[in-house]
Amino acid sequence: MTTQVHATPLTTLGDLDQVLTQLESVLLGKRWQIELAVACLLAQGHLLIEDVPGTGKTTLAQALGASLGLPWKRVQFTNDLLPADIVGVSIFNSQTQQFEFREGPVFTSVLLADEINRAPPKAQSALLEAMEERQVSADGQTRALPKDFFVIATQNPTDQLGAYPLPESQLDRFLVGLNLGYPAPEVERALLQSGDKREQIATMNAVANPRQLQQWIQAVQSIHVSDVVLDYIQALLTASRTDSAGLSPRAGLALVKLSRSIAFVKKRDHVLPEDVAAVFPALAGHRLTGQVLSGEQAAKAILAEVKQP
């Protein structure tokens, strides 16, 4: 079963490079965040971006969908959003005299859930259920979502007014918590000179297709993780557990998965300790403290505590 996959990865890597390059052309100076976002996609996880408005969250989602040739949709979360606004609703067709299900925006590949913490918990959990199960239940029927269903959710820093913070259990469903941050001065100058990137995205060509994406996802699973690296991962987990909120075994599994993806993105067939160390803040941050920014600090403190092999 997996023998077929084994032959593919390194030959198709060139295409992944193209994806990264194209993304970098619209999201200037954010190479690491782009790699992490792609790694997250390849690890079949969902991405949570925490940042102030206007730092390129939507641009990243749009560009990712366009480059991979995936359909994408966007839902703006507001405080009056209902679950049906996400999942879809059955309406009565007077011609056929039957109820028809009108699919909601969740039936897509890349879903951008903007300002997810502005919506009340009920709407949040409708999305989060879809993320976890990759299927949606409506009107007593279960409908599967596309194989490459990928959510990029953005949230405002929780100290802003009108925010409903996500509970820890739901934060745990996001593989990566990311902070885009302001661009560096010279990058910002380039951005200001070149103008809005939205038009560029509109004309962007797909440099990969969904079939390739599935191959890459398969290939990531065969990346080698040595015992030494697993020891290191275990040591990190143990170190995080001295405090009351430590990392769960699920987080440990996610760390292995994400380390594999990032090694794949870096064109290696094995995971190095530095891969683990690099993804650790993005993976552990929001799980440790509930916030991406403060969590990164906590995660870095744990990294400093454990010696890299």
Next chain:
Amino acid sequence: MNIPFFKKKRAAAKLQTDAMNPRSIRALAILILLAQLPHVLHLPLWVSIMGCGVVALKLFEEKLPKLVKKLVLSSAGMTVVAILGAVLIKLHFGYMLGRDPCVALLFILVSAKFAEIRKTSDAVLLMCLACFLLLTQYFYSQSFLSALITLPAVFALGNALAVVRDPRDARPAQQNIQLVVKLLLQGAPLALFLFLLFPRLPGPLWSLPDDATAKTGLSDSMAPGTISSLSLSDAVAFRVDFQNGIPTPAQRYWRGPVLSDFDGRKWQKGERSVDVIPPESVGTTLDYTVTLQPNQQNWLFALDHPTTLPSSNTDDPNQQRVLGRLTGDHQLLSLNKVSSVMQYRQQSSLSSAYRPAFAPTDLMTQTAGVNVKTEAFANKLRKKHRSDTAYANAVLEWFNQEDFHYTLQPSLLGDTPVDEFLFGTKRGFCEHYASAFVVLLRAASIPARVVTGYLGGEMNGDYMIVRQSDAHAWTEAYINGRWQRYDPTAAVAPQRVEQGMAAALPDDEPVPRMARNNANWLKNFQLSMDKFNHQWQRMVVDFNNHSQTELWEKLGFPKPKLWHLTLLVLLISGVWCVFILGLPLRNSGQTKSGVEKLWDKYCAVLNQQGIQRLPDETAHQFVYRAAKQSGSKHDKILQLGLQLIRLRFEPLSKDKADHLNRTLTKQLRRIKYSF
């Protein structure tokens, strides 16, 4: 305003970690109850019930009505309990500063502290208090059994420590027990080592204040019935280790209080006589060590007649201290009340007569004039026998010939006990015969007095047990300038001297079990227990400075200086701790694979060259930097490092990995020697 709720939750969680959970409470309750257990035997019943009751109350806290819980199990409620306890103890004992009331108070205070426990830090304090309470039971007894009875509490202490240390991690009970057993076993060699070698102080640092506890054993007065009631007790009076020979049964007169004041019915200690220097030893002398059970009196016992003052049980002349004095009537008195087990060395010469330092006073011939018949009989007999010795022997002869009976159950005597005994009932115990004999001698103007003490003793292995049932009274008469011992009981019942009380008494009399001559298994068992306890006392409780010196001599070393010893103790304890603590450390870190050891060696070789890996440096960065700093060896270091990283992280077939491992090991060795 939206406050992120997880912050609140965190804060709550933090508060909870310091609060006590039911598991800790249960573990602590078991510890406290087990620490209280040995005390229940000797504390007043109400103290035990109050102390244990408070613990039980806290233990079943959840089942109590809320109001009771709030009122009683609070700091204020427990303060009331503590004050109430203190007042009741004062009322019960009548005094506060002494062993019994203080232990009782501690008993109640520990319970009260437990009932109002709130935080983990309280638990640690409580465990210290429980240990202290446990130790105080040694004020009462230091026997092997009392050491044994503390063991469950020691175990419970380990358990409580384990539970309180890690309250959230609910290990199954079996694992907890295994942990505690392991910890105790790890501690045992250290405890033994410290017991044997830890420098000991020559004497106790403090002593217990005297308690108003009941006096036991012989008293300083004698009336009909005093000694016979004592004879019904199996309790041990003292134990003796002989250094040079064991006295024959007829020589086992253990001299105690000497009574010379007579009011017609009751014998009492005479006027306070001055202390004397022990007489020169004559004839056979015996050296022995007496281990005296506490009797709350001043009496010390020695074989007739003591020729030294009692001294502490040590060979070191610097440590030798005199523990008692000798009165004019040759009675040994200790300097302090004997309130705990006391050991002293003593020497006696085995003679039945001695020459006193000064002649007896007229008081020694007073008969109180009550027993008129007796005096008349004495005057009649005196006329037949000129010499004092002949007269005394005639009295003994008369005792022997007449129909006198030796019994523990004599008839009751009235106001003229000696008359009634000699010419009426003719049934009596040693005190009757001693009393009558002295009155008969005094009536004939021969100075005489009663000596009480113990006659007999049973060898149990290599030491002798003397029991309360061996209590005896005999007499001394001042004849030809010497105090001569006469035992009138021997004239009536010679077996008493040779074979003990049981042989001398008729068969139907109630003799205490341990005094009976026919051995049964229970007696044998008790004797073996006693032997064991005596060994325990000798080997463990009395292990002192001197025993340590002996131990060193046996090992063939001179005793080291104190600071040498301290260093040695610290060193060995340290090594043991490192050994014990180091083992789990080694085991918990998964054993490093061969490849990792190779990498460690690589790093060690570079470390020797002053190239150290920085904390945030990746393996690759380190290898490149190290190669750069190695100058001429750049390529070798770089290649070896990169290959090692390959070996560590890359997927290699087993054959390839083994091959690479061997090559790299060789390369590393070569590089190491090239430096």
